[in-house]
Amino acid sequence: MPGEGKLLDGDVNTKYHEGTLDITPDGKYMFFTRVDYIDGDYEKASDGESKLNIYRAVKAGGEWRDVRTTSLESQEYGVGHPSITADGKAIFFASEAPGGQGGTDIYKASLKNGKISNPVNLGPTVNTAGDDSFPWIAEDGTLYFSSNGHLGLGGLDVFKYKDGKVSNLGSPVNSVMDDFAFTYSEETGKGFVSSNRKGGKGSDDIYAVNRIEICEVAVTVTAIDAQTNQPIPGAIVSLQDADGNSLPSQTTDGEGKAMFTTECNEEFVARGVKDQYESGQSDLSVAEEATAMVTVNMEPIIPDPPVIDEKIILNKIYFDLDASNIRPDAALELDRLVSFMKKYPELEVMAETYADIRGSDSYNLALTQRRAESIVAYVVSQGVDASRLTAVGRGEANPVMDCASQKCTSAEYELSRRSEFTITKR
Template sequence: MKKLYILFLILATSNVFAQNDKTKKADKLYNRLEFVKAAEEYQEIAIEEADAYVYEQLANCYYNLFKTKDAERWYSQTISEGNTKPDVYYKYAQMLKANGKYQQHNEFMAKFAKAKPRDKRAIAFNKNPNYIPQILAKVTKFEVKNSEINTKNSDFGAISAGNTVYFTSTRDGGRKYGWNDQPYLDIYMATYDGDGELSNAIALSKDINTKFHEGTVSFSPDGKTMYFTRENYYDGKFKKSEEGQGTLNLYTATMSGGEWTNVKSVPFNNDEYSVGHPAVSADGKTLYFASDMPGGLGQSDLYKVAINSDGSFGEPENLGGDINTEGREFFPYISSNNTLYFSSDGHLGIGGLDVFAARVKDASYGAVRNLGTPLNSNADDFSFTFNEESKKGFVASNREGGKGDDDIYEVNLVNPICDVDFVITVTDKETGVILSGAKVVLADDQGNSVGTKTTDAEGKVVFKVECDKSSQLEASIDGYVPEKLDVSSGDNPERSIGIPLAPIEEIIEEEVIVLNPIYFDFDKHNVRQDAAFELDKVVSVMTKYPNMVIKVETHTDFRGPASYNQRLSERRAKSTVQYIISKGIDASRLSSEGKGESTPLIDCKKCTDEEHQQNRRSDFIIVSKD
């Protein structure tokens, strides 16, 4: 898969060192990114005396070539040999997903999440482990059509510039690159014929295309400056990093006499890391790009840099954790309405790389959303560009059914991409005074948190959500009763939502803390999500009153033997107390008692499911306050 070279070739290496004489040749090929030949060598070793190391290297070869079935097979082998590296679990999960094995994908993502619980990818998965059906069920936003411009080789990175479409391709042969035994990449231009199909592909001049890789491109608003990616080849010299690896750099060219000339290197290029995938904002003042420069969050991050009026550049800025993950973020594109589109394998997707979108407003980024099928597939989907006015664009993919390795697909918007700003104000319920510093959590309709913000000096936070989407909002601050709201976004551009919080004293009576019922599932003692929200109120009360002592009493329904229910209620009482302790309350201030089925709230002989659930409850008795 040729385009993977443009996806930052140095990231494919893992500083591999040979383990013995038999692996030296294969390792050498692997470290030179000649994955086709390396795989052949590892295969021969695997037949005779393979181990977990060889299996992993073989799997990595196929992973980098996006031969998903072969990669899945060898990742399975290395894991069966005892390889428990989190990165192996993650890559194996991605290959399972690409092969449509979603249940097994979830199994190994869970292993990855357990091994690296602080990884953003793990956190996102744990919040919503069954996210794939949700993405597949999204309303279709785009239609896609395989372009007539494609060849049997790799074609991607299409972008319109007036009546011309520029793209990257390996179509014209020439010397081959060892990654996947395809020719080197060049930049081409094409026009539409009388039938509205792209045709007449012409390679750009030798000022732009060299014997090394080129692609992808972006343009200044006036069309006179082109920004493009090339290997580190400039002024007739090809440079490598200290480790002997080639890197990608960004260059500019200007239009003169109908040709692109005057190629210049941008000042933030570096021999030791890659900088590529340019995207210029509609006002021409910002250049977005991808890089694996030191200090990033993941394998490749998105950055931006100011383009000054004289053509010089500011200092590159990482787009931060709202956009970047520990995985790979590539191919940014910024549209005329300030929507940032990009490809990632770190955000929750349905294949390898998926296309995502986030609105840019006042230097911050809205929620990252997966653009769903058919724009995305279980393969790699990338280099998305889109004209907000014509509602047309391009995406590249190596999905099944294409004409070649990577194909360009023409995109047409059929349902609007719609956002609503939730403008939330948190106030004191009794006085109406604004509450700055309150925590507001936005969750999806399943209760999975998708963002947390703190109210400003005006008591406000703003969340950007999709139109016609159900969500939950939770607001909390010390000294007040937390509040939860179910909200629907509708389709108005902005919706104002007030969340009044009652002083914590409202839920304190003489002998008890009055909460909404704390329910348990049948035959279970774990704290449910809805119960955790209510228990946080107890935490708030005990935080404000540091001498308060609480006794927790829990109850079961009538089903099952009384002796068993007694033991179950004791477990429920203990788990409730443990939750409160985990929030920082001293254990000496808490006691618990399981009451079993002895004191039902509803004394019924043939109880309904609802009546049974009401009997499975907890009470919070104030033993002392001062």
């Protein structure tokens, strides 16, 4: 049984937050996460918030002393959650540094004599348009991390990255809530995970993990020309689960096929898109089988959406009530925007969403901003560079119908609930 917790001796702990840490194999250096506070100075970024940073402490006389910032330090964006390789030559961490794949990305850097250098983003296989954080590198070189951008069960899910492939650890490690700060030993088959799932004692709780057996299925998606019944090479295909989460898209080979790895016992929508074709989709149920196959039929010739006064005209993008997830029918329409922007790679677009006047101003503004960000995140997930898109939630602004001074029907209210796509640069 573990003993009673005891504060570390030395200078690591302060009146502010200290978090995830790791120690070099020689026991000399500790790298840990803390809000931006050192030498009595509590720093804030230009947005008024204090960001996380990684600090280094040195073991001296049985205590951790000489706390210093590292080369990763930034006042303007967060850096944290260090994890050191078994040989002590590299360190993994999460960072909000500009130029990444999304919100928070995972990086790897060199580590020598307590100094960090040459940080490198792990790229789009690991990092997504969402948040990828809490890296932990196992002794065998397997990287475990949490993400809300990869296909998952809820908010943050725990994934492993090994042999170039990302896999969801599934239930019971993951839940419909946030699951993070995972550690695990292949030798003992035991580990720990933090989670805010229901049934805990507080907000975030620590749970023990027993040996993990991942049930995975190799899924083949085949894109087919609906007119000729011939395979479509070069189509972009993806899988989307019932919660609206998408696996990274793949490009079909010469036989019109693309491969995905998914969890067992899941429901998916397989979608395909390519220039000169209408988007197609098919439902797929994945059981506890080694393989599964699904065909996506695509009608040829996708006309460019009309552009009127610099606005790209798409069919209405629908959202469920009080929700911001991209529905499969909305994804099909947004695929037209994806195709259009890939056809014209210099194009930049602003996605604006609007609400009707029902609901408070603040609620509608927040809801439309989330919806606009979901639209942009979806388009980015399909291969359009994030720098080409801007998300703006307009709330109740610019209503199509004046329902404040006259009674409106449901159809008239709906006219104001819309998404608009404006070309900001050609």
